Amino acid sequence: MTDHHDALETRAPAEREADLFARLPKVLAHAMTAPGWAKHLGPLDPAAITSRAALARLPVLRKADLPAMQKAEPPFAGFVAGPLAGFGRLFTSPGPIFEPECRHDDPWLAARALFAAGFRRGDVVLNTFSYHLTPGGFIMDSGARALGCPVIPAGPGNTEQQLDVIAHLRPVGYCGTPDFLKIILDKAKEAGRNASSIRKALVSGAAFPASLRDELLSRGVAAYQCYATADVGVIAYETPAREGLVVNEDLILEVVRPGTGDPVADGEVGEIVVTTLDPHHPVIRIALGDLTAVMAGPSPCGRTGMRIRGWMGRADQTAKIKGMFVRPEQIAEIARRHPEATRLRLVVTRDNEQDAMTLRAETTTCSDTFVAALGETLQAITKLRGKVELVAPGSLPNDGKVIADERPIG
Numbered sequence: 001m002t003d004h005h006d007a008l009e010t011r012a013p014a015e016r017e018a019d020l021f022a023r024l025p026k027v028l029a030h031a032m033t034a035p036g037w038a039k040h041l042g043p044l045d046p047a048a049i050t051s052r053a054a055l056a057r058l059p060v061l062r063k064a065d066l067p068a069m070q071k072a073e074p075p076f077a078g079f080v081a082g083p084l085a086g087f088g089r090l091f092t093s094p095g096p097i098f099e100p101e102c103r104h105d106d107p108w109l110a111a112r113a114l115f116a117a118g119f120r121r122g123d124v125v126l127n128t129f130s131y132h133l134t135p136g137g138f139i140m141d142s143g144a145r146a147l148g149c150p151v152i153p154a155g156p157g158n159t160e161q162q163l164d165v166i167a168h169l170r171p172v173g174y175c176g177t178p179d180f181l182k183i184i185l186d187k188a189k190e191a192g193r194n195a196s197s198i199r200k201a202l203v204s205g206a207a208f209p210a211s212l213r214d215e216l217l218s219r220g221v222a223a224y225q226c227y228a229t230a231d232v233g234v235i236a237y238e239t240p241a242r243e244g245l246v247v248n249e250d251l252i253l254e255v256v257r258p259g260t261g262d263p264v265a266d267g268e269v270g271e272i273v274v275t276t277l278d279p280h281h282p283v284i285r286i287a288l289g290d291l292t293a294v295m296a297g298p299s300p301c302g303r304t305g306m307r308i309r310g311w312m313g314r315a316d317q318t319a320k321i322k323g324m325f326v327r328p329e330q331i332a333e334i335a336r337r338h339p340e341a342t343r344l345r346l347v348v349t350r351d352n353e354q355d356a357m358t359l360r361a362e363t364t365t366c367s368d369t370f371v372a373a374l375g376e377t378l379q380a381i382t383k384l385r386g387k388v389e390l391v392a393p394g395s396l397p398n399d400g401k402v403i404a405d406e407r408p409i410g
Contacts, residue, residue: 005115008249009303016305020252021050023277031282036069036078041284052263056254060261060273060287063231064316064327067095076100079283086280091135093230094325094383099135102280108135108233109248110143110226116239116246116301117202117224119173121148126166126198128154128176128184129205129323135230136205136323140175143234149173156180163193170197177323178203178212178223179354185219196220202237204228205323207407212353227290227311232276232283236308241301245310251276253306254285255294258315261285266294271315272308289315317403319348321384322355330381331359331402337377340365345396346386348405355407357386362393 004010028046031037040061049055061079069077075090075098084090087100101107119125125144131137131153144151152171154162162184165171174181181201188195201216201223208225216223226237227245235253236245247253254263255270264270272290276283291314295307318327326346335344341361348357359378363370374388 003302005112009112009246009305011304013298013304013306016249020277021052021055024049024055024252024275027277027279027282028284030081030279031284034078034081036073036076037081037282037284039078052252052254055252055275055285056256056261056263058261058285060256060285061283062287063097063229063289064318066097070096070098074098080281082280089135089138091133091138091230093134095327097230099230100281101135101138102278104280106143106146107278107281108139108142108228109250110139110228110234111146112143112248113224113226113228113234113237114140114143114147114149114173114175114202116237116303117173117226118200118222118240119144119147119149119202123147123149123173123200124152124169124171125149125173125175126152126154126162126171128156128162128174128180131155139228139230139233140202144173144175159184159187163188163191163195166195166197167193172197172199174198174201174203174221174223176201176203177206178208178216178225179206179322181216181221181223182212182353185216185221202226205320206355207350209350209353209408215353225310227308229288231286231288232274235272235274236310238310239299239301239303241299243299244295244307246299246301246303247306247308249305250278253308255292255308256287258291261287266296269293269312287315289318291315312409313405317401317405319346319403319405321348321357321382324382324384326357326382326384326403328402333381334359334374334377338370338374340370341374342393343396344402346403348403348407350407357384358389359386360389360391360396362396363390364393366390 025046088103089101129136224238228234252275254273258271291312292308298304343362
């Protein structure tokens, strides 16, 4: 069994860097045929952008700004080059942010991450990421099929039916959130069902602490994580070395000082900015709002690409909970609908190796009816269930935070 997907993963770092920046000018030129990119980037000679220093002079596009921009200029705010007929699927993700999917194989660059997690041709894969409106399911589906893995398009939920499918089709691999994998294994044990065919997993969309990784391993599943977004696909992935995440091929990752486009020194924590080199749908310097730091040297697994420490929090207060982004604007909308609450604070924690959230509300209105109403609004706006706690006026910290992410990092 080979350890690497192809020779690109083990080439000299200088060779990779030269290749990326030799391809970038052509990609930039194509991007600027889209009116949104032409306006955003301004006067620019693509042929002159052949280094990280030159790239760093271009403006960043903040992911957090896309919902308003797309609403003002549907469907994609002018950031898609070429006609829509050139794309295979159109998605919407929480925000809302709308994304197109290219028609070529593995458009979301997931195959390398799956290979690093041990997936091989012929492995049957249970894919529990959603296929409904968001691209999550298709990100992993396309990567697995590019490797030659048959895919069960299960989607999330319906645990009993998932166990029936597992018993009948005996999938070797799992894709989905780590929380849902634990739920499946717990339910199988509780019901006396056999889910032992699942031996490997690629997880994303939720925190994956070492404690959960070790618990899954003790139950026979070697699970690895990847960092992916609906905007660009799989950005970085864990390898058997388990020392950081290796940045994917065919994209350029920068770590910048939050709120700017200025790169920070390797090892310093900053915001992730990504440029993709997909000639069909280039994305130039998108600032994702997530924090990380570059790690020194190549991975012990032999892959020579840049390594990052993984997800280290948000540059803003947006939190990803059970695979869904929850934003300060959503908490503000809850407050608008319930003026009896003078201040709100959403606290994000971990409970039994799963994401959990509690909405704390300062109020003088203390009743079960009000608690229920807040809970219903919280679910309606965030699409997630959470607890509600009523607290006395003036008891919440006066630090400007409306979302407090208290989950352990790592």
